[in-house]
Amino acid sequence: MGMGTMQPVSCLICGDEGPGLDIRGRRICSSCEELLLYLPVGHDAYEYCKERIKLLWVD
Secondary structure, three states: OOOOOOOOOOEOOOOOOOOEEEEOOEEEEHHHHHHHHHOOOOOHHHHHHHHHHHHHHOO
16 A cells, blocks of 8 residues: 655644644644643734634534
């Protein structure tokens, strides 16, 4: 059985192709993962990230 070409997975939030957390075939890069830990709820960037993360549940 042949190996298919693996396409890089880009971050759901920033589009980076670096290492990170893979969830349901999508990725949140390490930088965005760390950012989410420290952003205060209600901050514009937090709201943007929250909306992007909702895409994890869309097939």
